[in-house]
Amino acid sequence: GAVVSQHPSRVICKSGTSVKIECRSLDFQATTMFWYRQFPKKSLMLMATSNEGSKATYEQGVEKDKFLINHASLTLSTLTVTSAHPEDSSFYICSASRANYGYTFGSGTRLTVV
Amino acid sequence: KNEVEQSPQNLTAQEGEFITINCSYSVGISALHWLQQHPGGGIVSLFMLSSGKKKHGRLIATINIQEKHSSLHITASHPRDSAVYICAVYGNNRLAFGKGNQVVVIP
Numbered sequence: 001g002a003v004v005s006q007h008p009s010r011v012i013c014k015s016g017t018s019v020k021i022e023c024r025s026l027d028f029q030a031t032t033m034f035w036y037r038q039f040p041k042k043s044l045m046l047m048a049t050s051n052e053g054s055k056a057t058y059e060q061g062v063e064k065d066k067f068l069i070n071h072a073s074l075t076l077s078t079l080t081v082t083s084a085h086p087e088d089s090s091f092y093i094c095s096a097s098r099a100n101y102g103y104t105f106g107s108g109t110r111l112t113v114v
Numbered sequence: 115k116n117e118v119e120q121s122p123q124n125l126t127a128q129e130g131e132f133i134t135i136n137c138s139y140s141v142g143i144s145a146l147h148w149l150q151q152h153p154g155g156g157i158v159s160l161f162m163l164s165s166g167k168k169k170h171g172r173l174i175a176t177i178n179i180q181e182k183h184s185s186l187h188i189t190a191s192h193p194r195d196s197a198v199y200i201c202a203v204y205g206n207n208r209l210a211f212g213k214g215n216q217v218v219v220i221p
Contacts, residue, residue, distance in 0.1 A: 043211040091155050102162035108155040
């Protein structure tokens, strides 16, 4: 079945540094990938839609300069949290959609900014 | 009011019991997903439904499009079924998520 690999699974970084999270579709081509953020005991919140070869579409309230998304190939999308602050600490998850198969999710990345 | 409401928010069951969790939505949809999130955070897609009923192992998912309602049933529940079950609906070119049902199965 469709597999989406996301890494790292956990990362701790210092305030002010940048962190890159990768999301790869392993056995299918994902023209569209989605990035979500999840706060404790809350729903998944869509941050942006990443389209291969074009700029990402950000949801209202999500800073595009803060959360840089790159989708350079049909199998890889990256989310870079720039100049991270403690309030960026959260759980980030990617997913890819595939016609007739619905959504496949990555395993998530727990980001802690200290 | 959220587009996707799940109930009960929290459910505790004894091992072996039959469990039902529910999802109601208020928008027109083309598909509904049931997802499972374990304490580590990773999400597994269990079902994608647009009508009727699907079964996979001990899990059964049903959807009633007219009533805008879906249920997920777990038969012969086991402690490894302990997780958060998230309902997500796809409509208007986007996926909307419920807050999840926290299920705990006690040995």
